[in-house]
Amino acid sequence: MPKxxxxxxxxxxxxxxxxxxxxxxxxxxxxxxxxxxMxxxxxxxxxxxxxxNKPGTTRLPYQFHAVHVTIPGGRTVLGVQAVWGRKDTVSVPGWPVAAAPVVG
Incomplete structure (x- = not known):
């Protein structure tokens, strides 16, 4: 197999x-x-x-951090920040992934 x-x-x-x-x-x-x-x-x-830019499994390592997120209505909840590639995504329990804030 080639290198x-x-x-x-x-x-x-x-x-x-x-x-x-x-x-x-x-x-x-x-x-x-x-x-x-090809x-x-x-x-x-x-x-x-x-x-x-496209869905799939990245080759880059994920990093997860616990973060406090202020959601609409002014309430602060604990969320998880996943950092990979060039974008950060914050996931808040109970929110659909598409509605989670994206930074980057």
């Missing part, structure tokens, strides 16, 4: 693919870096998940 590409390389290739000029295909970007187009597509999908 995985370094994370810095994968991140750079994904950045180039996302910021490519009009008319430049993913296949061309992949060829320029010597990777298979590999680049998978890296982009994983990056979207890690950045919180």
């Amino acid at each position: 995985p590409y370094p994370k810095e390389f994968r991140d750079d290739v994904v950045w180039v693919a996302r910021n490519r000029d009009d008319g430049v295909t993913l296949e061309q970007v992949a060829a320029d870096f010597g990777v298979h187009p 590999t680049l597509s998978k890296w982009m999908r994983k990056s979207d998940i890690d950045d919180g």
